[in-house]
């Protein structure tokens with residue numbers, strides 16, 4: 683792109699032409715301009731500096747090379763949070779925002795005090811949102827992951843939480859093994875968006891396969907290995923009447939419901955996402 687007296691309005695148009703997506707072009711321009719929302723719109727008639735145009739060129743080059751825009755920008759919005767993201771973690775998805783909504787609904791039914799666990803936290807999207815949106819008093823949220831790299835990202839994102847950060851705990855390890863053993867039977871809510879893609883899935887988007895961590899994506903031949911591990915131990919870690927909420931693949935509802943019932947969980951439901959696809963499994967421990 684040229685620089686000199688080019689305005690942000692022209693740069694936005696040029697960026698849209700290069701990346702083929704108007705909202706994405708705007709996020710990129712906002713990043714290069716160091717402005718967002720209304721401040722960016724107010725600056726549309728202003729010229730960009732040479733340094734800003736260079737930064738814009740560099741971002742556009744990476745995006746055109748196939749790198750997900752979220753990794754290029756280095757941060758991404760999730761509910762009320764602006765999360766740092768890089769290749770150590772899955773890019774948080776909009777449907778996962780809906781999973782948080784389901785957890786918050788359950789939390790309201792349980793009332794305070796409330797202890798939650800977000801297993802396989804990645805960037806911290808789910809657990810940090812719960813800590814941000816559940817009552818300040820009486821809430822504890824455990825964020826766990828088997829990946830030390832992912833936990834570093836989640837810890838970095840704790841900074842965005844202010845005083846609510848005091849309600850967050852971290853644990854490293856495989857699913858429930860990351861939690862202190864004396865908390866068995868003490869979790870009101872356990873939530874996870876585990877890996878659920880079958881190895882060799884041919885429908886997986888190439889940019890997901892090429893850029894996002896494989897440990898966040900794949901879960902055995904049928905994509906259910908992680909769900910099986912979590913569901914198998916959930917009853918022992920939940921309080922009587924406590925809830926397990928999972929994000930699942932859109933064709934896994936019947937299998938996951940069967941696994942939940944076989945593990946002795948009750949009130950099993952499979953919930954749709956906004957597009958009407960079966961994407962969430964919810965169940966309770968007896969009692």
Ligand SMILES: C[S@@+](CC[C@H](N)C(=O)[O-])C[C@H]1O[C@@H](n2cnc3c(N)ncnc32)[C@H](O)[C@@H]1O
Pocket residue numbers: 771772773774775778801802803804805806807808826827828829832855856857874875876877878897898899908
């Ligand atoms: C689909 S990603 C979800 C990340 C984040 N919760 C979100 O919704 O954006 C799955 C996460 O599970 C983690 N994971 C994979 N295997 C695990 C295991 N055995 N125990 C704990 N976490 C695991 C991965 O490192 C990854 O962060």
